[in-house]
Amino acid sequence: MEFHKITCKDVMNHICDNLGEDLDSPKCREIKNHLEECDCCRTYRSSIDSTIKLYKEYNVEVNDDIHKRLMEFIENNTKP
Amino acid sequence: MEEKELIEKAQSGNRQALSELIKNYEQTVYNFSFKICRNKERAENTMQETFLSMVKSLNQFSGNSKLSTWLYTVVSNHCLMLARSQKKYEYTPIEDDDALIDEKDVTDWSVSPERVAENNELKALLDDAISHLEPEYRVVFLLRDVEGLSTEETADIVKLSVPAVKSRLHRARAFLRNELNKSLKYGIS
Numbered sequence: 500m501e502f503h504k505i506t507c508k509d510v511m512n513h514i515c516d517n518l519g520e521d522l523d524s525p526k527c528r529e530i531k532n533h534l535e536e537c538d539c540c541r542t543y544r545s546s547i548d549s550t551i552k553l554y555k556e557y558n559v560e561v562n563d564d565i566h567k568r569l570m571e572f573i574e575n576n577t578k579p
Numbered sequence: 580m581e582e583k584e585l586i587e588k589a590q591s592g593n594r595q596a597l598s599e600l601i602k603n604y605e606q607t608v609y610n611f612s613f614k615i616c617r618n619k620e621r622a623e624n625t626m627q628e629t630f631l632s633m634v635k636s637l638n639q640f641s642g643n644s645k646l647s648t649w650l651y652t653v654v655s656n657h658c659l660m661l662a663r664s665q666k667k668y669e670y671t672p673i674e675d676d677d678a679l680i681d682e683k684d685v686t687d688w689s690v691s692p693e694r695v696a697e698n699n700e701l702k703a704l705l706d707d708a709i710s711h712l713e714p715e716y717r718v719v720f721l722l723r724d725v726e727g728l729s730t731e732e733t734a735d736i737v738k739l740s741v742p743a744v745k746s747r748l749h750r751a752r753a754f755l756r757n758e759l760n761k762s763l764k765y766g767i768s
């Protein structure tokens with residue numbers, strides 16, 4: 500069976516489906532080849548990567564007050 | 580002390596073991612709650628309720644399952660419940676799968692994710708984008724991509740099949756990327 504020529508849209512869909520997964524089918528190899536040659540799809544891939552990284556880097560921390568309120572909350576609600 | 584041992588001690592009423600368990604997980608639970616709720620007050624409330632349920636049901640907890648998985652489940656359910664009580668129109672419904680990817684709208688962002696911590700403009704952008712994403716999709720994206728759980732663990736927590744998780748993940752990634760692209764394609768200070 501012969502594959503139709505893949506389009507940028509196919510590749511972008513594939514990126515969203517299988518980010519970071521190293522699959523090894525004829526289709527995947529075709530996608531890898533496409534990525535090497537296509538700036539647009541590489542840019543798309545990097546924007547998906549950045550999206551994930553941005554949400555990973557945006558964190559909040561439990562400070563002493565929050566910790567204290569948590570322990571008091573547990574204490575007050577578990578009294579026999 | 581091993582987690583299993585801590586749980587056993589806490590089950591038999593040892594308060595110190597219980598505090599240690601809470602201390603071990605409070606950061607994860609609070610941060611994850613915040614990432615779903617995008618609001619510090621609601622995140623704190625979710626964290627408190629989550630640990631209270633943990634304390635109350637500690638005796639039913641078997642050593643076979645991971646405590647972290649259990650905590651992620653409680654937080655997810657709590658936040659989804661909160662979200663369902665809110666009005667639906669706040670979210671942008673994902674109707675057309677095909678329209679999520681527009682190959683003509685691809686631009687270089689030149690944004691450095693490491694700078695999020697000090698960039699309030701970027702934080703506001705991230706909060707805004709994800710708050711338009713339906714909570715059912717948000718949870719999947721956060722568990723799988725941000726917290727780094729496996730697809731199987733994620734499926735377990737949200738009670739969906741693995742293919743359903745993958746399909747939600749696909750949509751969530753494309754959706755968030757599009758939302759961010761609206762602003763980031765012009766660059767950010």
Ligand SMILES: [Zn+2]
Pocket residue numbers: 506507508510533537538539540541
């Ligand atoms: Zn392409």
